[in-house]
Amino acid sequence: MKPEDMLIELLNVYSPSGSEGEVSRLIRDYMDELGFQNPVIDGQLNVVSVNGNGIPSVFLCGHEDTVPGILPVRRDGDLYYGRGAVDAKSSLLALILGAKRALDNGFNGKLLISAASGEESDSKGINTIMENYQGYNYAIFGEPGGAMNITAGYKGRILLKVDKRTETHHASSAWMEVNAIDSLMDFWLALRSKYGKNKDFNSITAGITRFQGGEYDNMTPEHASMYIDIRYPKSVSENDLIAEIKSDMKDILVEDYSFNVENRTEPYISDIRSPLVKSFKEAIAKNNMSPRLIFKSGSGDMNNLGNRWHIPVITYGPGDTRLSHTQNEVINIKDFYKSVDVIADSLKILSQYSINSNQA
Structure with missing residues (x-):
């Protein structure tokens, strides 16, 4: 052939x-x-x-x-x-x-x-x-x-899954409570401002690849999750990078959140x-x-x-x-x-x- x-x-x-x-x-x-x-x-x-x-x-x-x-x-x-x-x-x-x-x-x-x-x-x-x-x-x-x-x-890779839980409320009163989707979006936008536009090989990059949240069109969600694909150069310590991300997460998501490193590559x-x-x-x-x-x-x-x-x-x-x-x-x-x-x-x-x- x-x-x-x-x-x-x-x-x-x-x-x-x-x-x-x-x-x-x-x-x-x-x-x-x-x-x-x-x-x-x-x-x-x-x-x-x-x-x-x-x-x-x-x-x-x-x-x-x-x-x-x-x-x-x-x-x-x-x-x-x-x-x-x-x-x-x-x-x-x-x-x-x-x-x-x-x-x-x-x-x-x-x-x-x-x-x-x-x-x-x-x-x-x-x-x-x-x-x-x-x-x-x-x-x-x-x-x-x-x-x-x-x-x-x-580059190395960290695949991060982040979950956020909040109380539900009527969509017409969105101002009343924290919204799980809003919180994750705020966190992602903070990461994107730091890493999302980087092109150089020696820099950290990040991209959001999956997002899920909500079941009804008239009720805010009690749970939302997202996956973020982070690439980093050899000059960056994985432990230091995760520690920095955890600090941002704590500042923005505050409470009732969890995260897991789903995949990692040196x-x-x-x-x-x-x-x-x-x-x-x-x-x-x-x-x-x-x-x-x-x-x-x-x-x-x-x-x-x-x-x-x-x-x-x-x-x-x-x-x-x-x-x-x-x-x-x-x-x-x-x-x-x-x-x-x-x-x-x-x-x-x-x-x-x-x-x-x-x-x-």
Whole structure:
């Protein structure tokens, strides 16, 4: 099957987090067709294949799940549209094909190639892989960034749920009592004034993602809740940030409120002097592009593995990251093929670095 046909197949399978069964079977069968060693689906619906036995040992991981929301799949010349076209089925496929070419061209190390589940939700896939496979020298994650860009850092994340309870009263007398929705809105507006407009990688950002409250149109609510997604750089202490937010919460919500950190991810910054980063820079230059290191305000599975395994990790893949999670996910097939070339070449260069290091 041609790579662009496989990309269309992947896009046609709707695979939001928690529904990866069909796409995992498709990926396993394709990897088997390509000749990877014993690709298997584990208990968390990850697809995993271990190939070779030597140095360097490299873990390559893309994610097979997407955010919810079906998008029409179509092709318009070099442009391929559909949910996951950007985030991140094209990057996953580029990793698979780049690894295959490297193995065919004599890569003598060890490659663990995986398609992980749950990246867009609870990271169940990468957590299971980290428990069952260890001892790798480097890791490469597949996420959009563009064929010339190496993602060398992600912010940390705190997902905060805040609840507020108040007495109910008639809507015509809204002035009489505190309103749960009003209180949460006041708190959010205070956070937004501090963090909501920040764009710099070294700043704290915040976005409200869910809000719920009220049951009747003529009675103020007794309960309201909201989720706030907070991203923070490595220079900021998570404990200090939470303490500051708690202080604001106490000043504004006063009483009868509660909060819980529903999810947390530590920030991660790559070692930009590592052989992994150097090999990608060389491979990008070899393919007539100018390499750039970029740092993203989001977070990903790279954060989890990089902080636990303590090895050099980067993220790489085709596509415009600004289109992730949008209604206009589209990938240019030329960008995709450039990424395949870069991945294959970078693995060859990384292998040569290891040979030279062992001979020194």
